Amino acid sequence: MSVIEARDLRRSYRTRTGLWKREKKVVEAVRGVSFAVEQGELFGLLGPNAAGKTTTIKMLITLLLPTSGSASVLGHDVVDDAREVRRHIGYVFGGDRGLYERLNALDNLRYFAELYGVPAREQKQRIGALLELVGLTGREKERTEGFSRGMRQRLHIARGLLHDPEVLFLDEPTIGIDPVGARELRATIGTLKGQGKTILLTTHYMFEADELCDRIAVIRAGELVAEGTPATLKQRVTGGHVMEVETFGMPESAVAAVRSLAGVSTAAVEERGQAQVLLVQVGPGAEVTSAVLGCLGGVNVGRVSSREPTLEDAYVELVSGQ
Amino acid sequence: MLVISWWLHLKMLAVSAFEGVFQVIWPLFFATTAFLVYRQADDPQVMVYAGLGAAVMGIWSVIATTASGVLQRERWLGTLELLVASPTRFALILVPITTAMATLGLYSLGSTLLWGWLLFDISVPVADPFLFVVSVVASILSIALIGFLLSVSVVRYRTAWALGNLLEYPGWLLCGFLVPLTLFPTWAAWISYVLPPTWGMEAIRLSASGDSPWAQVLVCLGLGIVYGAVGALLSETVLRSARRHATLSLT
Ligand SMILES: Nc1ncnc2c1ncn2[C@@H]1O[C@H](COP(=O)(O)OP(=O)(O)OP(=O)(O)O)[C@@H](O)[C@H]1O
Ligand SMILES: [Mg+2]
Numbered sequence: 001m002s003v004i005e006a007r008d009l010r011r012s013y014r015t016r017t018g019l020w021k022r023e024k025k026v027v028e029a030v031r032g033v034s035f036a037v038e039q040g041e042l043f044g045l046l047g048p049n050a051a052g053k054t055t056t057i058k059m060l061i062t063l064l065l066p067t068s069g070s071a072s073v074l075g076h077d078v079v080d081d082a083r084e085v086r087r088h089i090g091y092v093f094g095g096d097r098g099l100y101e102r103l104n105a106l107d108n109l110r111y112f113a114e115l116y117g118v119p120a121r122e123q124k125q126r127i128g129a130l131l132e133l134v135g136l137t138g139r140e141k142e143r144t145e146g147f148s149r150g151m152r153q154r155l156h157i158a159r160g161l162l163h164d165p166e167v168l169f170l171d172e173p174t175i176g177i178d179p180v181g182a183r184e185l186r187a188t189i190g191t192l193k194g195q196g197k198t199i200l201l202t203t204h205y206m207f208e209a210d211e212l213c214d215r216i217a218v219i220r221a222g223e224l225v226a227e228g229t230p231a232t233l234k235q236r237v238t239g240g241h242v243m244e245v246e247t248f249g250m251p252e253s254a255v256a257a258v259r260s261l262a263g264v265s266t267a268a269v270e271e272r273g274q275a276q277v278l279l280v281q282v283g284p285g286a287e288v289t290s291a292v293l294g295c296l297g298g299v300n301v302g303r304v305s306s307r308e309p310t311l312e313d314a315y316v317e318l319v320s321g322q
Numbered sequence: 323m324l325v326i327s328w329w330l331h332l333k334m335l336a337v338s339a340f341e342g343v344f345q346v347i348w349p350l351f352f353a354t355t356a357f358l359v360y361r362q363a364d365d366p367q368v369m370v371y372a373g374l375g376a377a378v379m380g381i382w383s384v385i386a387t388t389a390s391g392v393l394q395r396e397r398w399l400g401t402l403e404l405l406v407a408s409p410t411r412f413a414l415i416l417v418p419i420t421t422a423m424a425t426l427g428l429y430s431l432g433s434t435l436l437w438g439w440l441l442f443d444i445s446v447p448v449a450d451p452f453l454f455v456v457s458v459v460a461s462i463l464s465i466a467l468i469g470f471l472l473s474v475s476v477v478r479y480r481t482a483w484a485l486g487n488l489l490e491y492p493g494w495l496l497c498g499f500l501v502p503l504t505l506f507p508t509w510a511a512w513i514s515y516v517l518p519p520t521w522g523m524e525a526i527r528l529s530a531s532g533d534s535p536w537a538q539v540l541v542c543l544g545l546g547i548v549y550g551a552v553g554a555l556l557s558e559t560v561l562r563s564a565r566r567h568a569t570l571s572l573t
Contacts (some may be wrong), residue, residue, distance in 0.1 A: 013568055063403055065565045087409040097400030102334045111330050114323040115408040115415065159404075 001075055002036035003167055003198040004043070004060060008069035009033045011055050029055040031222040032069070037215075042189070042199045044213035046206075048319050052222040053202045054093075057169050060200070061091050073167055090165035094172030096152045101145040105136060105155055108144060109162060116163035130158040133188060135181065149176040157185065161192075168192065168199045174208065186212060206312035216311075218318045226318050234314045240265075242309050243280040243292065246302030250276050257295040263288045266317060275302060281313060282306075323410070327418035328425075335388060335422050353380065353434050357442045373444040374530060377434040378523050381427035381465055388423050389469030393476040402477070403570045406561065412477075413557040416470055424466035431458065449532030457529045460539045461522025464546025468518065471553035477560050477569075518545035 011030040016023070030052040037043040045053050058064040060071055062082040070077065076084040100108050106127065113123045131137045134154035139147075144155065153176050160168065170189070174182040189212055193199060203209055209216055210230045217227040226233060250269065258267045258278065263286025270277045278296075282288055293301065353376035360372040396402040405415050438444040448454045514520045521542035525535035564570050 061407055063407055063565060063570055064568055065562070083409050083411075086407055091404075091407055095400075098404055099399065100330075100334060100401060101399065103330060107330055107333070111327060112404070112408065114326050115405070115410045117323070117409065 003039050003041075004035075004037040004071075004073055004200060006033055006035050006056070006060065006069070006071045009056060009059055009066050009071055010068045011052075011059060011064060012067050029222055030059070033219065033222070033224055034069075035217050035224065035227065037198055037200060039198055040193065040196050041214050042193050042201060042212055044209040044216040045200060045202045045219060046204075046209055046216055046315060047202075047219035051219045051319075053219060054171055056219070057091075057171050057200065057202065061089055061169055062086055087163075088165055089167045089169060090160040090163065091169045092156050092160035092171065092173050094153065094156075094175035096149050096176070098156060099144045099147070099152055102143060104141050104143050105131070105147075106140040108155065109140075109159060112159050113162050118163055126162065126164075127158075130161055133161075134158045135184070150178055150181055153177050154181070157188075166197060168197055170199060170201045172202055172204065174203065174205065182208075206310065206315055210311040218315065220319050230311050233318075234309050234311060240282040240284045240286060240309070242307050242313055243282055243289065244303075244305050244307065245278040245280070245292065245296070246272075246275045246304070247278055247296065248275055248300040248302065250278065250296065250299050254296055254299060258292055261288055261291050261295065262286070264292075268316075279313075281309070281317070323414075324418050324421075327415075328421050331419050331422035332425055335392070335426055350380075350434060350437050352376065352383075353437060354441075357438060357444070361442070369438075369442065369444045370446050370530070371527070373435065373438040373442075373446050374526055375523070376438065377431045378461060378519065378526065380430035380434045381462055382519055384427045384430045385423050385465045385469040386472070388426065389420070389472040390476055392419055392423070393473045397571065400571060406565075406570055412561050413554045416473060416553075416557070419473070420466045420470045423469050424462045427462050427465060428458075431462075446530060448530050450529050453529035453535055454526065457522065457525035457535050457539055460542045460546075461519060461526060464518035464522055464542050464549070467546040467550035467553070471549045471556070474553045474557045474560055477557075477564050479569075516545065518542045518549070521545065 009030055010028070010032055013027045013029055015025050015027060029050075033052070033056055035043070045056065047053050055064065059066050060073060060078060062078050062085050065079060070079070072078060072081075073085045074088055076088075078085050100111070103111070109127045109130070110123065113127065118126060127140075128137075131140050134157050136151065136154055136158065139151065144152065147155065153173070157173060160170075173189075174185055177185060186208060189199065189201070193212075201209070201212065213230060215227070215229055216233060218225050218233070255267055255269055255278065258264060258280060263283050265281045265283050267278060267280045270279060278292075280288070280292055289304070289306075293304070356372050356376045356379075357369070360368050363369075393402060396405065406412065408415070435446065438446075519542075521538045525538035525542060528535040528538065
């Protein structure tokens with residue numbers, strides 16, 4: 001039995017537009033998503049904005065009822081057995097809402113410790129340890145209305161871990177945290193995984209997903225478009241490599257010419273300061289360097305390099321859809 | 323869980339009450355108006371009537387407005403989802419919130435009585451302190467239970483918070499805080515008979531003047547419990563509906 005199982009999950013929202021006409025519109029946020037996460041696995045859910053990641057998570061953590069399909073966590077159905085599910089899961093979302101602004105950090109944690117039934121004897125020690133873990137020790141007596149974005153995010157993480165849940169849902173947990181803090185948090189997530197927790201993570205940082213996840217699913221417009229380990233995803237998209245050409249003042253026609261070359265799967269331009277960097281995804285075994293440079297003709301060319309595809313390259317190709 | 327949660331919510335409510343002068347000053351403001359109007363009568367009995375009425379009116383106002391505002395605020399803060407996601411039953415989560423409101427109501431009662439005493443020299447003679455306290459507690463409890471029902475409906479209907487504010491003023495009239503119920507047409511009297519504060523108010527007046535308030539206290543509590551039970555039953559249904567219609571968060 002898998003720890004998290006989603007079976008053909010669907011969810012649509014009804015929204016109203018207009019004040020008077022009241023036109024009803026149905027948004028199909030998630031359209032038939034199925035996946036399974038095994039015990040101790042760290043599963044990444046990636047996808048562009050509005051792809052339906054948060055909606056999927058909210059169905060799994062019992063905050064939204066699926067329009068159709070079913071899901072279970074630790075064998076408990078998320079609709080019929082919601083309370084049992086809630087007891088065993090932790091939920092951390094990104095952003096600066098979700099705190100009692102008028103209470104200090106300690107009281108915020110105490111309240112949720114009560115709601116999760118953490119025994120009074122353990123609370124003090126547990127809250128202390130978590131504050132230490134997220135680096136908020138010494139600030140716990142301050143009201144959270146004065147907290148910076150990263151501090152709030154850290155407090156969210158501590159809250160999600162209060163009852164030592166077996167399954168964790170992390171929806172963009174590193175958003176707003178500084179690079180050093182984010183690195184520490186990634187280490188923490190690694191430690192949690194080491195303790196045998198099952199984790200479902202969403203993030204927009206590809207290197208983060210690459211570093212942490214055992215398996216990744218890419219969701220686009222409510223549907224899964226790919227699933228696999230970071231390594232297989234990279235291979236699946238491009239067996240080849242990525243060529244980067246630094247240029248100055250490159251016409252659009254040149255990009256089109258590069259795209260039409262045999263052996264080139266896609267080409268895109270990225271602005272980097274003064275320069276435009278041409279990113280060419282090269283198919284397996286193809287040798288296109290001189291042909292690409294030929295297309296550029298009289299354009300001023302700087303550094304030329306070639307590298308292995310990253311998860312980001314794979315992701316961009318998957319979600320831009322071909 | 324209940325005691326600690328009650329204390330934390332009281333902290334939050336108290337802070338907001340002091341910031342938004344609203345909840346504490348507002349009842350005093352109306353109490354003052356009432357005192358000034360009734361002073362024309364130049365009858366100490368009438369002033370006692372007004373003093374008690376204004377005090378209970380304060381409780382009603384505090385609870386009607388905070389009850390509807392409190393969960394709306396949770397929604398704004400984004401904590402409503404977190405409360406629902408916790409394994410504690412939602413009705414149970416609301417109990418400390420409701421009692422915190424009731425405590426604030428008690429505070430409002432005290433402050434109005436003190437205000438009347440200091441500024442208008444109204445001292446309410448309490449013939450039977452024990453029965454008086456019983457009546458006051460019964461009134462506060464039953465009003466808090468109405469507040470509980472109100473806050474439950476806010477979970478599903480985002481606009482229900484307006485209802486609380488809407489109820490504030492008719493409540494003043496219908497519960498006979500300041501005007502005797504006999505002045506109303508019969509249909510209005512029927513509405514007031516299903517509102518527990520009406521009975522609570524009467525119990526408080528009876529006990530202050532030395533009569534037995536037990537019947538009224540019982541009716542008041544009984545009605546309060548009915549409202550509370552409806553709220554508790556509704557809470558599960560309402561929660562499911564909120565999960566279906568995605569009204570737990572604004573995002
Ligand atoms: N409560 C709601 N009412 C109406 N529509 C909603 C609601 N919540 C989400 N949606 C819609 O559902 C779609 C999916 O949203 P969702 O929040 O799941 O995306 P996401 O993948 O988490 O995006 P992001 O990366 O921006 O967090 C969007 O089109 C969004 O507008
Ligand atoms: Mg999201």
